[in-house]
Amino acid sequence: MGRSPCCEKAHTNKGAWTKEEDERLVAYIRAHGEGCWRSLPKAAGLLRCGKSCRLRWMNYLRPDLKRGNFTDDEDEVIIRLHAILGNKWSLIAGQLPGRTDNEIKNYWNTHIKRKLLARGIDPQTHRPLGSAAAAAAAPGVAAHRAPALLHPATAVPALAAAKPSPAASSSDDGARSSSTSTSTGKARCPDLNLDLSVGLPPAADTPSSQPVCLCYRLGLRAGEACGCQADKPGPQGFRYFRPLEQGQYI
DNA sequence: AAGTAATACAACCGCGCGCTG
DNA sequence: GCAGCGCGCGGTTGTATTACT
Numbered sequence: 001m002g003r004s005p006c007c008e009k010a011h012t013n014k015g016a017w018t019k020e021e022d023e024r025l026v027a028y029i030r031a032h033g034e035g036c037w038r039s040l041p042k043a044a045g046l047l048r049c050g051k052s053c054r055l056r057w058m059n060y061l062r063p064d065l066k067r068g069n070f071t072d073d074e075d076e077v078i079i080r081l082h083a084i085l086g087n088k089w090s091l092i093a094g095q096l097p098g099r100t101d102n103e104i105k106n107y108w109n110t111h112i113k114r115k116l117l118a119r120g121i122d123p124q125t126h127r128p129l130g131s132a133a134a135a136a137a138a139p140g141v142a143a144h145r146a147p148a149l150l151h152p153a154t155a156v157p158a159l160a161a162a163k164p165s166p167a168a169s170s171s172d173d174g175a176r177s178s179s180t181s182t183s184t185g186k187a188r189c190p191d192l193n194l195d196l197s198v199g200l201p202p203a204a205d206t207p208s209s210q211p212v213c214l215c216y217r218l219g220l221r222a223g224e225a226c227g228c229q230a231d232k233p234g235p236q237g238f239r240y241f242r243p244l245e246q247g248q249y250i
Numbered sequence: 251a252a253g254t255a256a257t258a259c260a261a262c263c264g265c266g267c268g269c270t271g
Numbered sequence: 272g273c274a275g276c277g278c279g280c281g282g283t284t285g286t287a288t289t290a291c292t
Contacts, residue, residue, distance in 0.1 A: 038277060090280060106259055
């Protein structure tokens with residue numbers, strides 16, 4: 001479908017934001033909240049495109065942003081999440097309060113990629129470097145890596161394929177609702193439902209199609225990121241996957 | 251001190267998706 | 272059912288800063 005430009009480019013500023021523009025934007029959002037980004041610039045007296053205002057607010061001006069260096073813990077969480085989610089920066093950001101998708105994306109490209117390469121790990125596949133077969137088997141995004149991660153016959157690339165159900169948001173929409181909730185100042189995690197469940201192969205000791213929450217693979221315990229009972233083995237929880245051991249790769 | 255390369259990060263761009271009339 | 276709109280995402284670019292020669 002055809003799309004009109006998001007704004008009158010001829011009458012908008014571009015490039016770095018000035019202090020005055022920042023102040024105007026912050027003052028307006030404090031007074032009126034985050035409403036319609038398209039009409040915000042005019043209402044706030046800014047010669048900027050709505051998209052630009054949104055980006056500036058989300059990535060730089062939001063009061064709940066955590067500035068400063070990433071901690072080692074955050075590094076590891078990003079690496080683990082990227083191994084499973086791929087370049088779903090907004091999803092990853094949803095797990096790191098105070099961090100933005102743009103910030104994480106930049107950090108990944110400038111720091112973590114190099115860190116993984118130094119460890120001898122391919123940052124795209126999260127496999128040891130030089131594993132051509134591994135790379136061939138797992139090209140591109142993490143969803144395509146799922147078969148290597150899980151049972152090849154029944155693993156569901158949930159992120160790519162799942163449609164949201166009335167009961168649970170999922171896939172990319174989950175990402176959007178997650179990021180939306182952050183932008184509106186609501187608590188980030190409580191409503192988060194990544195819904196990264198996969199179907200398991202029928203096996204002697206596992207119920208068929210039992211959902212498995214991948215938060216357990218991330219080393220998260222119940223309540224840290226989602227409502228599953230990942231650390232409670234048995235019928236109440238999920239017991240089929242465990243976090244990676246030292247030296248294991250996805 | 252000057253020039254160049256590398257790095258970090260803010261911002262832009264194009265596209266896909268959901269919503270609405 | 273269709274078309275347009277608005278939002279949000281991920282990839283890319285531009286620019287400022289820092290490190291190195």
